[in-house]
Amino acid sequence: MTAKEYLQEIRKLDLYINQKQTEYDALYKLRGGAGGIDYAQERVQTCPDGQGFTKISDGLVDLQKEINAQIDRFYNLRNERIDQIQQMDKPEHTDILFRRYVQYESFERISYDMGYSYKSACNLHGAALTEFFYKFLKDVD
Numbered sequence: 001m002t003a004k005e006y007l008q009e010i011r012k013l014d015l016y017i018n019q020k021q022t023e024y025d026a027l028y029k030l031r032g033g034a035g036g037i038d039y040a041q042e043r044v045q046t047c048p049d050g051q052g053f054t055k056i057s058d059g060l061v062d063l064q065k066e067i068n069a070q071i072d073r074f075y076n077l078r079n080e081r082i083d084q085i086q087q088m089d090k091p092e093h094t095d096i097l098f099r100r101y102v103q104y105e106s107f108e109r110i111s112y113d114m115g116y117s118y119k120s121a122c123n124l125h126g127a128a129l130t131e132f133f134y135k136f137l138k139d140v141d
């Protein structure tokens with residue numbers, strides 16, 4: 001695994017949690033929508049066992065447990081990666097890796113804030129990834 005892939009795990013897990021939360025919100029709205037009753041139509045029971053609401057509610061509970069477990073995993077992973085980033089030898093490497101992989105900043109934003117040209121910021125990023133790899137990942141497979 002490259003240093004870049006390793007550090008990108010933070011964002012991937014964050015995106016996964018956001019997607020699961022969107023799924024939860026949609027299911028929650030589905031459960032809450034009772035709909036209106038049209039008394040002009042013939043009455044038909046759509047869920048004879050009365051389990052439709054219960055199944056959705058059970059699904060919501062399971063999904064919320066999954067989201068909570070992933071949030072715990074996210075914070076643990078994020079804190080572990082931040083601790084590693086902060087152990088870098090050069091402050092510029094710490095700064096660029098933190099901005100890129102923890103704060104999800106673009107290279108344009110990073111280069112502007114750090115006072116580098118875009119190309120210099122990309123070169124610094126490459127050097128920081130190399131240092132990170134040799135410091136933390138070289139012997140890991």
